[in-house]
Amino acid sequence: MASKNHEAHWSKTSGLMKITLALWFFFGYVIFMFGNDINSMSFLGYPLAYYMTAQGSLAAFVIILFWSTGKQQKIDEEHGVSDAGRDD
Amino acid sequence: MFKGKFTDNLPKIYGVYTGGFLVFCLLMAILENQGVTAKTIGVLFVAFTVLIYAFIGYLSRTMQASAYYVAGREVPTVFNGMATAADWMSGASFVAMAGGIYFGGYTYMAFLVGWTGGYILVSSLLAPYLRKFGCYTVPDFIGTRYGGNVARFCAVIVLVLASFTYVTAQINATGTIASRALGIPFETAVYVGLASILMCSMLGGMRAVTWTQVAQYIVLIIAYLLPVFWISNKIGAGFFPHFMLGDEVKRIAELEAQFGLVTNSKAALAAHPETKGLAYIKTAHSAVPVGAMAAWKYISLVICMMVGTASLPHILMRYFTTPSVTAARRSVAWSLFFIFLLYFSAPMLATLSKISLMDPNLPTGIIGKSISDVQSIEWVKNWMAVKQVAIVDFNGDGILQLNEWFMRGGVVVLATPEVAGLPYVISGLVAAGGMAAAMSTADGLILAISNALSHDVYYKIINPKADTAKRLMVARVLLVIVGIFGAYIASMRLTGILGSVAWAFDFAMSGLFFPLVLGVWWKRATRQGAVAGMIGGLAAGTAYLIYVGPKFMAMTPWLGIDHLRFGLIGAPVCLILMVVVSLMTDEPDAKTQAMVDEIRIPSGRTVTGN
Numbered sequence: 001m002a003s004k005n006h007e008a009h010w011s012k013t014s015g016l017m018k019i020t021l022a023l024w025f026f027f028g029y030v031i032f033m034f035g036n037d038i039n040s041m042s043f044l045g046y047p048l049a050y051y052m053t054a055q056g057s058l059a060a061f062v063i064i065l066f067w068s069t070g071k072q073q074k075i076d077e078e079h080g081v082s083d084a085g086r087d088d
Numbered sequence: 089m090f091k092g093k094f095t096d097n098l099p100k101i102y103g104v105y106t107g108g109f110l111v112f113c114l115l116m117a118i119l120e121n122q123g124v125t126a127k128t129i130g131v132l133f134v135a136f137t138v139l140i141y142a143f144i145g146y147l148s149r150t151m152q153a154s155a156y157y158v159a160g161r162e163v164p165t166v167f168n169g170m171a172t173a174a175d176w177m178s179g180a181s182f183v184a185m186a187g188g189i190y191f192g193g194y195t196y197m198a199f200l201v202g203w204t205g206g207y208i209l210v211s212s213l214l215a216p217y218l219r220k221f222g223c224y225t226v227p228d229f230i231g232t233r234y235g236g237n238v239a240r241f242c243a244v245i246v247l248v249l250a251s252f253t254y255v256t257a258q259i260n261a262t263g264t265i266a267s268r269a270l271g272i273p274f275e276t277a278v279y280v281g282l283a284s285i286l287m288c289s290m291l292g293g294m295r296a297v298t299w300t301q302v303a304q305y306i307v308l309i310i311a312y313l314l315p316v317f318w319i320s321n322k323i324g325a326g327f328f329p330h331f332m333l334g335d336e337v338k339r340i341a342e343l344e345a346q347f348g349l350v351t352n353s354k355a356a357l358a359a360h361p362e363t364k365g366l367a368y369i370k371t372a373h374s375a376v377p378v379g380a381m382a383a384w385k386y387i388s389l390v391i392c393m394m395v396g397t398a399s400l401p402h403i404l405m406r407y408f409t410t411p412s413v414t415a416a417r418r419s420v421a422w423s424l425f426f427i428f429l430l431y432f433s434a435p436m437l438a439t440l441s442k443i444s445l446m447d448p449n450l451p452t453g454i455i456g457k458s459i460s461d462v463q464s465i466e467w468v469k470n471w472m473a474v475k476q477v478a479i480v481d482f483n484g485d486g487i488l489q490l491n492e493w494f495m496r497g498g499v500v501v502l503a504t505p506e507v508a509g510l511p512y513v514i515s516g517l518v519a520a521g522g523m524a525a526a527m528s529t530a531d532g533l534i535l536a537i538s539n540a541l542s543h544d545v546y547y548k549i550i551n552p553k554a555d556t557a558k559r560l561m562v563a564r565v566l567l568v569i570v571g572i573f574g575a576y577i578a579s580m581r582l583t584g585i586l587g588s589v590a591w592a593f594d595f596a597m598s599g600l601f602f603p604l605v606l607g608v609w610w611k612r613a614t615r616q617g618a619v620a621g622m623i624g625g626l627a628a629g630t631a632y633l634i635y636v637g638p639k640f641m642a643m644t645p646w647l648g649i650d651h652l653r654f655g656l657i658g659a660p661v662c663l664i665l666m667v668v669v670s671l672m673t674d675e676p677d678a679k680t681q682a683m684v685d686e687i688r689i690p691s692g693r694t695v696t697g698n
Contacts, residue, residue: 010688017212024212028205028394032386035194035376045334050374053197054435055330058204062428065211065421072216073414081691084414 009079016075020068027052027060095162102167105140106306112136117513126512127271133516134269134523137307138284141300141527148292148299153556156293156563157224157539159409163298168415169422171298172406174305176203176427178254179261179526180589182308185431187497189438193371195382198389200431204424205390206397211420214398215407217608219416220687222694223408225536226401226600227544230622232696233607234615235680237549242622244540246599247401249626251533252574254400254592258530259285259571259578262523264498269519275579281523282575285530290564293539297531298409304524309429311521316433319440319508323450329436336443340373343446347455350491352482362478366494373442385648392655396593399601402529402536413690441504445493452507459488467506471499534574538566590652591633598629598658602666610670611684617670621662629658 031038031052039049043056076082116129154160163171181203188196223229227247231240262281267274288300316329326332351370357363376382397403406423407416444452454462459481462468471477478494501522505514542563547554554562599622606613633654634640649656675681686695 006685006689013688020208020212024205024208028201028208028390029387032198032201032390033383035383035386036378039374039376042334044331046337047374049376050194050337053194053201055432057201058428058432061204061208062421062425065208065424068208069211069417069421072417076414076690081689082414083412083690083692085412 012075023064027057129516130269133520137520142287144300145288145296148296155295159295159298163409165415165419168419170305171301172423173426174301174528175532178529182522182525183498186434186437187500190500191367193373198386202390202393206394207424209398216413216417217687220413222696225540234618250592250596251537255533255574256577258526259574261526265523278575278579289531301528304528308521308524311517315505347490360480363494392653395597399596402532441500538570541566594655597655599626602663614670614673616673617666620669621666624665625658625662628661629654632657
């Protein structure tokens with residue numbers, strides 16, 4: 001059976017997964033459900049929906065992933081289960 | 089110069105390599121000034137880069153199973169990111185994507201969002217856990233987690249089907265580029281391409297593919313970004329195009345209104361066979377199509393591409409090569425960053441290409457000019473001669489209208505440097521980049537297929553007593569057979585590049601996504617459930633593809649789910665079957681459950697001990 005520590009680690013890991021996927025859902029889907037409504041707004045001179053599909057959502061994914069990875073490493077370290085040292 | 093461990097010297101090695109490549113480009117520019125022909129420069133570019141990859145492949149030869157299958161699990165985070173990016177970005181991404189955006193506008197760009205967002209699923213749901221598991225191949229995980237050869241074999245079938253659909257398109261692309269650059273017939277060029285691909289992978293397996301893919305990424309990203317920046321500066325659109333093309337996008341919308349977006353009738357097109365396989369602009373560049381159905385078409389494509397990304401074995405197996413679980417996770421983020429560099433440039437290239445051709449105020453503009461003038465332009469003549477470009481004067485006014493200019497999608501990337509008046513050396517560079525993109529993806533795919541066959545089918549199912557030398561021998565023979573078979577199919581030119589690329593994603597998501605994800609996230613998932621899911625999902629998806637596929641039964645799609653999106657039928661069937669059957673069967677034994685607990689924790693030994 002998994003120990004208490006491991007269970008706590010997994011519940012935090014799952015929590016982070018859910019937040020990450022919620023952000024992913026927003027930038028990957030929610031925005032484009034309203035593509036037609038937001039395209040009259042503009043960003044950097046581009047129509048907004050055009051900008052999001054050409055660049056904005058892509059950049060958001062990169063940022064979300066680096067953020068989420070950093071956060072996960074903190075969770076691993078907190079529970080003493082990180083293997084980051086193996087890189088050297 | 090190089091002391092200590094090989095992996096510590098990587099930044100230096102690839103730094104020298106990049107410098108050397110730039111010097112080579114300069115040398116070619118000098119040769120061009122000296123009057124060397126464009127053709128010779130094209131040949132030199134492709135031949136030189138391919139020889140370098142083959143040399144790296146030779147240096148990485150190995151006789152160890154762990155080096156052959158997972159590059160010895162010592163690939164550092166950032167370099168694995170670059171290798172994955174090259175593995176990922178195919179000939180289609182490089183050659184066809186900007187063209188797709190050029191003709192398809194906003195709706196086509198669903199591919200950009202789908203092919204990047206999928207990495208969030210890879211990182212959050214799969215890669216770190218599969219790395220901790222310590223498998224050599226993706227079916228290896230399915231086979232061990234669920235137990236039994238049937239589950240393993242089903243995973244191999246999905247893998248082979250998805251990867252093989254994908255690889256023929258890549259060999260096709262290497263053939264197209266090699267035939268253009270070297271001036272040989274396509275049917276021969278396909279095998280020249282295949283020989284180059286095999287040279288990179290045969291001797292060193294995953295280790296060789298990793299180090300050539302890093303080298304290929306460097307070439308392809310330089311070849312993509314340099315023309316984008318150069319053209320943007322040349323036509324005065326801004327020195328950093330990604331943030332400064334707002335005015336050009338607006339101007340294109342104005343020009344669209346001025347020239348009018350006209351759809352040619354089927355009869356008109358049929359009367360002009362020279363337009364077959366070519367496209368013309370009939371869709372707005374930046375406007376969003378109106379209505380719920382249009383939004384659903386966009387979103388459904390994004391779903392398929394994202395979920396497909398997270399199920400493609402040749403991508404997942406790249407994360408088996410990192411030294412740790414943390415490194416695997418971080419490496420996904422770097423992969424996405426390196427992919428992002430190319431993908432956020434593609435719409436800019438499409439915009440620059442479009443404005444160059446459409447704006448009558450620019451010297452390169454052709455729309456709205458007299459047809460006889462346009463026909464005497466050098467690049468138009470060249471591309472018309474090879475049937476990549478066509479002009480039809482539908483209204484007979486002697487002026488070129490938007491709907492009278494036809495072009496093959498790939499021309500946007502391959503010809504824009506020429507159109508904008510850049511020196512030929514850039515076109516040679518672009519050819520080398522396209523070759524790098526197609527080769528690196530083909531290598532990853534062929535290796536994924538032959539590794540699954542040699543490790544999962546031969547070693548795990550047929551002959552578990554085989555020694556390492558024999559296993560690696562079988563692996564190499566299978567590699568060559570798979571490659572030749574792929575080249576043979578490609579030489580028959582069965583499908584266009586993008587149709588089949590999207591199919592690979594749909595096959596993979598239909599059969600593999602839920603068995604993989606639930607294998608990590610749901611302890612209750614059983615062997616019977618997984619087998620039912622894989623078989624049922626794949627069968628349902630394939631049946632639906634045959635039902636709607638334009639070249640098969642061509643029936644009307646349900647809810648706009650056409651042949652590019654058939655994974656939307658396969659994956660839910662897979663999920664439902666897997667959950668229902670799992671709940672009907674006994675829960676997995678304690679050993680399996682402990683194994684699942686184990687992969688959820690980064691530290692400690694891998695589950696398989698490999």
